[in-house]
Amino acid sequence: MERHFDEELKELKDRLLYMSGLTEAMITDSVKALVERREDIIEEIYKKEEEVNLLQIEIDDRAIKMIALHQPAAVDLRFLITAIKINSELERMGDMAINICQATRELLKQPLLKPLIDIPRMAEIARKMVKDSLDAFVKQDAVLAKSVCERDDEVDDLKDQVFRELLTYMMSDPNAIQRAMDLILISRHLERIADHSTNIGEEVIFLVQGKDIRHHIAEQK
Amino acid sequence: MERHFDEELKELKDRLLYMSGLTEAMITDSVKALVERREDIIEEIYKKEEEVNLLQIEIDDRAIKMIALHQPAAVDLRFLITAIKINSELERMGDMAINICQATRELLKQPLLKPLIDIPRMAEIARKMVKDSLDAFVKQDAVLAKSVCERDDEVDDLKDQVFRELLTYMMSDPNAIQRAMDLILISRHLERIADHSTNIGEEVIFLVQGKDIRHHIAEQK
Numbered sequence: 001m002e003r004h005f006d007e008e009l010k011e012l013k014d015r016l017l018y019m020s021g022l023t024e025a026m027i028t029d030s031v032k033a034l035v036e037r038r039e040d041i042i043e044e045i046y047k048k049e050e051e052v053n054l055l056q057i058e059i060d061d062r063a064i065k066m067i068a069l070h071q072p073a074a075v076d077l078r079f080l081i082t083a084i085k086i087n088s089e090l091e092r093m094g095d096m097a098i099n100i101c102q103a104t105r106e107l108l109k110q111p112l113l114k115p116l117i118d119i120p121r122m123a124e125i126a127r128k129m130v131k132d133s134l135d136a137f138v139k140q141d142a143v144l145a146k147s148v149c150e151r152d153d154e155v156d157d158l159k160d161q162v163f164r165e166l167l168t169y170m171m172s173d174p175n176a177i178q179r180a181m182d183l184i185l186i187s188r189h190l191e192r193i194a195d196h197s198t199n200i201g202e203e204v205i206f207l208v209q210g211k212d213i214r215h216h217i218a219e220q221k
Numbered sequence: 222m223e224r225h226f227d228e229e230l231k232e233l234k235d236r237l238l239y240m241s242g243l244t245e246a247m248i249t250d251s252v253k254a255l256v257e258r259r260e261d262i263i264e265e266i267y268k269k270e271e272e273v274n275l276l277q278i279e280i281d282d283r284a285i286k287m288i289a290l291h292q293p294a295a296v297d298l299r300f301l302i303t304a305i306k307i308n309s310e311l312e313r314m315g316d317m318a319i320n321i322c323q324a325t326r327e328l329l330k331q332p333l334l335k336p337l338i339d340i341p342r343m344a345e346i347a348r349k350m351v352k353d354s355l356d357a358f359v360k361q362d363a364v365l366a367k368s369v370c371e372r373d374d375e376v377d378d379l380k381d382q383v384f385r386e387l388l389t390y391m392m393s394d395p396n397a398i399q400r401a402m403d404l405i406l407i408s409r410h411l412e413r414i415a416d417h418s419t420n421i422g423e424e425v426i427f428l429v430q431g432k433d434i435r436h437h438i439a440e441q442k
Contacts, residue, residue, distance in 0.1 A: 064295075064302055071292045074285075081285055081305060088306065167398065174392045181388070181405075 005070045012062050012083060013138045016090070019055040020134040022048050023090050024127045026097035027193060031123035034104040034186065035116050042101050052094040059087045082207050086137060089196040093130060096189040096196075103182040103189075113169065113179040122158045122190040125151055129197035136201060142208040148201035155194035162187040226291045233283050233304060234359045237311070240276040241355040243269050244311050245348045247318035248414060252344035255325040255407065256337050263322050273315040280308045303428050307358060310417040314351060317410040317417075324403040324410075334390060334400040343379045343411040346372060350418035357422060363429040369422035376415035383408040 026048050033041050063080045066072070072080065107113075129148050136145035166180040247269050254262050284301045287293070293301065328334075350369050357366035387401040 060302075064299060067288065067302075068295050068298050074289050077289050078285060081281075081288075081302075084302060084305070085309065088309070167402070170391065170398050171395045177388065177391050177398075184402075 005066070005072065005076070008062070008066055008070075009076075009079075012059065012066070012080075015055065015059055015062070016083060016086060017134055017138065019052060019059065019087070019090050020130060022052050022055070023093045023097070024130050026052070026094055027100075027123055027127045027130065027190075030097045030100035030104065031120055031186075031190075033101065034107060035120055037108055037112070039105065039108050042105065045097060045101055049094045049098050052091055056087055056091040060084055063087070078207055078210060082137065082203050085203055086134070086200050089200050090130075093193045093196050096193045099189045100186050103186050107179060107182050110179055113176055113183065116183075118158050118162050118165075119183065119187055119190065122155055122162070122187060122194075125155055125158075126190050126193040126197065129155075129194055129201075133197040133200035133204065136204045137207075140204070140208050142205050145201040145204035145208070149198050149205070152194050152198040155191055159187045159191045226287070226293065226297070229283070229287055229291075230297075230300075233280065233287070233301075236276065236280055236283070237304060237307060238355055238359065240273060240280065240308070240311050241351055243273050243276070244314045244318070245351050247273070247315055248321075248344055248348045248351065248411075251318045251321035251325065252341055252407075252411075254322065255328065256341055258329055258333070260326065260329050263326065266318060266322055270315045270319050273312055277308055277312040281305055284308070299428055299431060303358065303424050306424055307355070307421050310421050311351075314414045314417050317414050320410045321407050324407050328400060328403050331400055334397055334404065337404075339379050339383050339386075340404065340408055340411065343376055343383070343408060343415075346376055346379075347411050347414040347418065350376075350415055350422075354418040354421035354425065357425045358428075361425070361429050363426050366422040366425035366429070370419050370426070373415050373419040376412055380408045380412045 026045050029041055029045050032038060033045070063084050067077065067080055070076075129151050132144055133148045135141070136148060163184055166184050169176040170180045247266050250262055250266050253259060254266070284305050288298065288301055291297075350372055353365055354369045356362070357369060384405055387405050390397040391401045
């Protein structure tokens with residue numbers, strides 16, 4: 001018996017939320033490995049990335065099959081296309097967490113350059129942005145999606161602050177340059193994670209408002 | 222009269238190729254502004270980005286409407302979904318070209334740090350990867366798509382080379398640090414453009430091979 005569209009849609013949302021949870025854990029743990037100098041937890045992050053990569057294929061496949069099988073109406077079709085886009089964004093956030101792990105491995109070979117304050121803050125804001133962008137999607141909550149987009153500036157400001165501070169370390173000590181560069185790159189990976197969440201937030205706003213616009217046009221006819 | 226699906230598909234491909242052409246020009250010109258110290262051409266690149274952003278909305282809209290209206294079979298559906306994904310990749314490459322322009326503007330305020338050899342090479346390889354990835358898509362040419370993916374390593378190697386060289390400048394002269402950082406970031410933006418092309422290449426391989434697999438399964442039945 002062919003299953004109901006709504007049931008499949010619920011499953012799709014659940015899988016995306018599960019993937020998002022993995023991605024959030026990857027972000028948190030990659031920065032934890034850096035801050036607490038815990039190389040031992042990095043392997044686990046790589047395992048999560050493999051799972052995220054498999055989920056990306058699975059979720060794409062689910063969404064495309066739903067479109068092919070059910071030929072959904074415009075609103076549901078846009079929702080599924082947005083799910084496919086979000087799926088890509090999440091997979092790329094996973095890549096960023098792996099980039100952080102790679103830089104962390106380099107940094108752990110040398111003594112700590114400075115206590116890390118802003119980078120963990122960036123990581124926490126970025127992680128929350130991921131979570132909220134996915135919640136905004138499944139609830140179709142444009143207000144929450146907008147708040148995700150607004151937090152992007154906060155992360156950008158922190159990235160600039162990290163950059164300026166580390167530049168002074170580089171200027172005063174050539175031995176600090178390599179480590180400072182690695183930290184700057186980590187802050188940029190976190191910024192890109194925030195960017196990906198912002199992309200999701202924008203897609204959700206478009207999804208919800210697109211509906212409103214269509215509704216508006218329909219009313220005028 | 223409702224137009225034929227194939228006609229709309231041809232238009233969609235043409236629009237994607239046009240968008241790709243704009244993106245390629247943005248990449249070339251952003252690095253030209255840097256190398257030839259031509260701030261005067263930057264404004265034109267920003268105008269192209271606006272056009273690219275509008276094209277992204279237009280192309281998404283075309284593809285989604287085609288799916289909703291024609292309810293295409295699995296093969297055509299996957300092609301349209303891939304078009305939507307490629308559309309996002311191109312738009313992000315445009316963003317990268319804008320990032321290059323921003324760093325270039327900073328760099329043009331100061332004297333040239335060093336003659337630039339590797340960055341223009343990276344730009345030319347990345348630009349060609351964009352072109353070939355789009356050609357691979359419209360022709361569904363998995364061999365060309367694979368060659369795009371293979372060139373990604375070349376760009377990565379150049380990025381590492383740029384990094385190592387500029388690190389020596391930073392180590393020997395604190396006054397070089399800011400400029401060296403900007404050049405390193407530009408090389409990373411070019412690397413990301415190559416990554417986006419590689420994403421397109423991978424999508425095309427999946428699109429074409431997915432077909433082959435389905436064909437194979439169909440034969441076995």
